Amino acid sequence: MAAPDPSGGNPSPTRSHTISLYVNDRPGVLVRVAQVFARRGYNIESLVVSAADQSGFSRMTITSSGDPEILEQIIKQLAKLVDVVHAVDHTGDHSYETEIALVKVACALDSRTELLQIAEHYSAKVVDYGADSLMLRVYGSSEKLDAVIELLRPYGLKELVRSGKIVMARGVRST
C-alpha cells in the first residue's frame, strides 16, 4: 500500500519543510514563532518543543508546507526574532528525522493475529492489550508512520496521537 509522501517525488512547488529552531526558553517565544507562520496563512503541520541541553534554551522542530519562496521568507523572519538563536531549514539535507505514533486500533479476536503481524513487521510495540483494542507504539520516519497507519485503518482506528517530527543534522553539521 502506497503511503502519501509529502516530501518528494512531486514537482509541485509546494513541499514540506522541516525547520529546526534553537530558541531562548522564555514566555511568548512560541507565540512569536507561530505568528510568523500565521501571518502568512501558513499551517504548522507539526511542532515539537522541548528543553535543549543548555539550560535556558529550547529546541523546536516545525514542519510546514507551502511555496518555497514564502518559506524562505518565513525562515528569515524566524531567524530575525530576538529569541531565536538560529533557524535552520533541514529540507533535503539528509538529516536524520524521526517521529513516534501511538495508535489505538480496534482488535476483534479474529484480526488479532494479523494486527500483531503488522506490528512486528513495523517494529511496533504493543504497549496496551485491551479486551477489544490494542495500543501500538511505532516510531520511524513520518512516511513509515503514514504507511502503518494506513494499514491499520481498515481494522478500525480508535485513536491516533503522533509526536510530530524531530530532526538532527548528521556528522559535523549542526541542527
Next chain:
Amino acid sequence: MTPATNQEARNGPPSGAEKLVQSLEREGVEYIFGLSGGAAMPIFDALVDSKIRLVLTRHEQGATHMADGYARATGRPGVVLVTSGPGATNTVTGLLTAHMDSAPLIVICGQTITSMLGKDAFQEADVTGITYPVVKHSYLVKDPEQIPRVVREAFYLATSGRPGPVLIDLPKDVTTAPCRAPFADRVDLPGYRVPGRADPRSIRAAADLLRGSRRPLLYVGHGAVISGAGKAVVRLAEKLRAPLVNTLLGKGAADETHPLHLGMFGMHGTAYANKALEHCDLVMSIGGRWDDRVTGKVDEFCVNARKIHVDIDAAEFNKIVRPDVCIHGDARLAIEDLIPLVDMLDTDDWLRQVGRWRRQYPLKYSKRGGLHAQHVLDRLQQLVQGQAVITADVGQHQMWAAQFCLATTNRNWITTGGAGTMGFGFPAAIGAQLGRPDTKVWAVVGDGGFQMTQCELATAAVQRLPVKCLIINNNYLGMVRQWQELFFDNRLSGVDLEGNPDFVKLAEAYGIKALRIRRAADVDRRLREAHEYDDGPCVVVAEVVKEENVYPMWPAGAPVSQLLIDPPKHKLEKPVGST
C-alpha cells in the same frame, strides 16, 4: 536637610519604578511622552524625582507619534509611558507606525499586579500578546531585579541594526517592589546579531555589476536616512555620474536639490524619476525595501535592469524582487566601501535623456480657480528651502508636500510611509520640535488626519512649542475621493468631511495663534508670519479647492509604465494592487 528624593527619604533600595527611571536617565532620555493611569502611577511618581521631562499628552496615540517624531528627527530613541489596558492598547497604532518605518521607540506600559494577570482585572489587557506582530521585541517583567537588564536590552534592540519599537510591560507590584540589581551595561542576546560592514565580496560584485552599466539609477530608501549614508551616496552618484531617486521615506538622506537628484519616485513620484526607473539598466536600492508603492506591478518592475540591494535586514533580500547582488550590512559603511572600487561610467547619453524628461515632464499645477494645495506647498518650499523639519500626515497633502518640499538635510523630512497612519503628522512635529529646539518645524496635515490627533493642540500649547501646523483643508478625505473619482465612477462614499470645525477658532480655543489662507495672494505673507512666530504654536489653515487630484500617479498594482502624468482622458480600470 530635607531629602531630595523619595528614595533618599526612605533610605533604602530604589523601587522598581525608581530603578526604571534611573535606568532611563542612564540611557540619556530627555523626554517621556505619556499619559498616566492607575497601574503606571508608581512610575509617574518616580518621575517627580527625575530630571527627565514628562510631556503629558492628551491621548496615548499622540504620545507614540511624538516619540516617533522625536526619534526620527534626532536619531535617538523616543520613550512613551502609558498605563495598562486601554492606555496600552491606544499605543498599538503608534507601534505599527514605528515598526513599519523602523523607528526606535520604547513603549513602557503599566500593568495590573502579577497575581491578577490573566484574571480580567480592572484595566488589564494582554498587551504583550496584542502587540507581538508590531514590535521588534517586547518584555513582560515579573521580577523587579530584571528591570535594569530589560531597559538596557530594550534600548540596544530599539536602536541597533534595523531599528524598531520595543515594549516593556511592567506590573504594578514589580514597580513598587525594591530593586537591588545593579545597572546593566552589557547585553547578552545570543539570538541577536547586528550586521556591520558588509562582506567585501558582495561589494566587489556590486562594483563589477556597476562597471557594465550605462543607465544606472541609485534608489535611496529610509535605511540611508537611518544609517546617515546620504553624503556617501551623493559621493557615489557623483563618482559614477549616476542619477538618484528617493522613496517617500528616503527624502533627506541625499540632497534632493542636487543636479543628479530626480526627487521622489513611486506611485506619486515625479514623472522623470519614474521614467528613469522604467528605462534604467541597473537599479541599486540603498536601504529601500522595494515597497509596492515604488515597484508597481512587480512582475513588470525593471525586468531588464540588474538589481543591487543594500540592506541591514537579510529578510528583505528576495522578499519582493530577486537582486543580482545583495549587500548585507550598514548602508553608510557599504557605500563607503564601494566608492573606491568604482569608476566614472559612460552615462552621457543617459544623463542627457534624464535631463530631457526633467524638462519635458515637470511637476505642474493650476494657479487658477481658487487656492491650490500645491501652490501653498510650493511656496512653503520657497520659504523654508529645506532648512526646516517638515512632517507630513497621510493623503494628498502628503504627496504634494513630498513632491514640492525638497529635503536637503538628513532627518528634515518625517512622515509615515509603511503604515500610512492618519493623525501622525501633527504629534510627530511636536516630538521633532522638542528634539530639535533650534530648527523650525512645520507639520503639513490634511483636515481628516489632523482631527484624529488634534487634541494634542493642548500639548503643543502647554509646552509653548514654536511648532507650525499647516492644515490643507479641502473638507474631504481627498485621496480616497480621488480614487473614487478615477476608479469608482465618482460615486463618493464616506469622504465628505461635512461638519469640520472652523480650525482657526479651534486653535484659538486652545490659546494658539491661528491664521487662515483663502487666496493665493495671501500665501507668502501668512506662511512667513507663521514661520517667524516663535512664541508658541501657530496653526495655518489653507482653505484649498475641494476637488484636486495628485499627479503623477499610477493605479495600485499597475506597472510603472502606466504612470499617469496628466489626468486620464478615458475611464480607468479598478486597480488590482493592494490599495
